[in-house]
Amino acid sequence: MSEAREFKYVGTRSIRPDGFDKVTGRANYAADLDLPGMIWGRILRSPHAHARITRLDTTRAEALPGVMGVATFKDFPAVSTEEFQSGEGSTALNDLARNILADDKVLYHGHAVCAIAATSEALAEQALDLIDIEYDVLPPVMDVADAMKDDAPLLHEDMFTEGLEEKPSKPSNIALRFELKKGDIEQGFKEADLVIEREFYTPTVHQGYIEPHACTVRYDNAGTSMVYCSTQGHFDVRAATAKLLDMELGKIKVVPSEIGGGFGGKTTIYLEPVAMILSQKSGRPVKMVMDRDEVFMASGPGSATRNWVKIGAKKDGTLVAMQARLCYEAGAFPGSPMRPGVMTVFTPYDIENAFVEGYDVVVNKPKVAAYRAPGAPQSEFACEMLINEIARELDMDPIDLRLKNAAREGTQTLYGPKLKKVGLVECLEAVKASDHYRSALKENQGRGVAAGFWFNIGGPSSVSINMNPDGTAILIEGNPDIGGSRASMQLMAAETLQLPLDDVKPLVGDTDVLAYSGATGGSRTTFATGMATIQAAEDIVRQFKERAASTWNVTPEQVEYANGTVTNTAGDDSMTVAEICAGADRTGGHISGRGNINARGAGPSFAVHLADVECDAETGRCWVVRYTACQDAGKAIHPSYVEGQYQGGAAQGIGWALNEEYIYNEDGRLENPGFLDYRIPLASDLPMIETIIVEVPNDFHPFGVRGVGESGIIPPLAAVGDAVAGAAKINVTELPLSPPRVLKAIAEGASA
């Protein structure tokens, strides 16, 4: 297995094949495609958080010269309530449609109501102002706790809570209740010497990708319609567009652009079906590009949550009972990542007795979308904060407490399987041994540690490799490259093909050139698409041997392949790959290899982070002075990009902990839809984030790979949260730890 294996390319820090185009501005992103005859679409958005549309009349807008098409919800053919799977979540099709264009109600500030296509962007904007629309404004529900009250205004009068033993007699904002249990929770708490419980709040946050949603769409009534867009999964865009518009799947081609960040937020669709409707009506290609405020107001944020956790421990630190009640905001339509929140909350711990219930609750905010380890940062934040508090109460080192209870191979998880080989203990030990952990803190500084667990997924991936007559290879994957997957596929293909790295050219193929591939999400690409790549490369190597064997009239078993050359063990013949490929038309035609898999056995990745924070007690401002991110990669195919994933996850988690939040006014209008006041960390806000790559191989991958894209965003919330608690000498139960909130807590502590 991989531990013993020597690699030539895997594990090296090669130059990414897409890098040059990106740094020189040559790479094409979603807004970069213009087509002949193209016109522009713009969207009218709701100024209200919650309202019934009483009048919508586009007559005046349509009369404006240059206006070529209007789209409203009525343009969707009847759509079903069928659940549509994409990326890491699923949504009922009719909810997806009603999110893309509102039906009879608008459900959040910025909810799309109507779209207009015109010969210029400015003209389309002008036409929006000519739409006659009237609303009956309804009271908004802006917080999960308010939404769950018996007398809360209802977003959907026909929504009844699912997951209860009996169907409730009246509708509510609670879409789903879900629970998991193990052992005897009551008994567990009875055995505990120390029991602590607390409720935590996490705010609505946005993924903060730099590239706005955008697309160019050309409808074709006879042939193939084309969608060019920025997405994590173009095959899913194709399926969703086909389903929503009742089009034939095979008559839509989706071409993925380069992608300027997604973090889960580009696993769903907003503009594509609208542009398709407008293109169909106008007979022109239609381009739509969201403004930044539209991205914040109406594309998927991550759930705000109110999570209550109770943990019981024995004096020696043994955890005996863990309980949680997790309430997740879904936004305007059901489908928060509450379920993975429930499944992950206690997974870092080997625990006998656990009980977790979760609620998926609609509120008047944008429908949430996946955000890096969807649901896990919120629930695990609550758990990890309490674990640190227990360590303090028991006067134990927080890493020792975790080591004592750490999940490991064979641990029965709350959500189902027994863990296979995992690296939590190794991560904890690595952090404990780090220079950072042993370093002293200065005045007004605090230190926090936290662990994080994410499942990772496998799923369907397709790769084809075509050999050129000169012996070089073209590798086509079906996964948009967000985190360097072209570089990783190139490394894995070159390793397997035993060809020079530069001889393998990796590309991302559109939906017409490759069989289905699941979205780039769930930390699946290096694992699953990597396996498909290895399989395709092995297919090629097999054919190299067959071709040479047939040339020499020996059996394939009588030849050997190494470093680009096939050798006849029965004689002294040899052929290079270039020779085989150049002569391929004489040995059966040119060579291509395929890898089509549904990957099983994704290895979970545990992460352990360590944060040092300093606090200015007079202003409440807190900043990170030192940070270490440690995580199990199984096998790091490209260590620089693995480190980049750790650092990127840490940076986003630090932002979540310190400053990021949706700020709504009392009418439910979003007040900070832009990067000026939605404060993601700047480079100057962060120290160099130190990384430790732990490699506990995943036996289900030929090279030992585990996905690494998501776990790294989980621990920062509690690591930073606990460090702030120490630095500012306050109790932390609410994020973000923005200066006003911290200062208030300091003042309350001083007066208490």
Add this chain to the structure above:
Amino acid sequence: MAVVEYQSPTSVEEAISFLTSSPHAAKVLAGGTDLIIQSKGKYDEPLTVVDIKGIASMVDAELTDDGLKLGPAMSCARLTARDDIKAVYPGLVEAAYLIGSTQVQGRASVGGNLCNSSPAGDTGPALIANRAICVIQGPNGTREVPVEEFTTGVGQNVLEKGDILVQLKFPRPAARTSDAYLRFIPRTEMDIAVAGAGVSITLDGDGTCTDARVGIGAVAPTALLVDAAAQALIGTKLDDAALAAAAQAATDASSPITDRRGTIEYRRHVVGVLVKRAALIAAERAKGA
């Protein structure tokens, strides 16, 4: 507004003439870091911009024994590179250095920041602390206005049609005088002030404060001169009690709003902290000035 006409005069008089004779709205273009964004309306009225960067006096700075004559459109990047000015008015240069990013500073200017008249503009408190005088030239001649009277409200100032801010004049500070500007933002840069404070301090030989000026920003519709804060410092050795009194005076003078950048109570508190800290920095610098 859509920019439909661009003029690049080489004299102030020519610029005034463009401003007064334009058939539609006309605005002065300095760095454009605010104006260009504001003019990116959807399909609005036409706009003439009169670029004043071609007028030498608008982009130069002259430091003499009498003080500083600053061309209002001099880019922040050029100003912050002027070590001679920085030595005399360090707080002013600090304020200029905080406007926008490195890229923006290549265009943004002190005069532009002032004329934009945002309550949160970084230069306002520093200009007030340094007793800046605004020299305004218009169709009816030239007049001078103390900077604390220049801005009259959110986005509003004393400039009338055809008026151009042609110079910012600063008296030479007395011996053992220096200044400092501090602003509070949640992050390290690329943010808009939650509160700001510019303080100028004059010390005598034994470290007693003999004169002071305190300007505060982002805590009222305009930047404010807070005389009570200065009086709390004058005659003291900037001990804790004096600093606390100055902080309290700044807090009392402020009348902020709660918005996405801060709450009323938070801003009132923090502006006091900034005054206190800026006074200490200014005093430390004054010892060597």
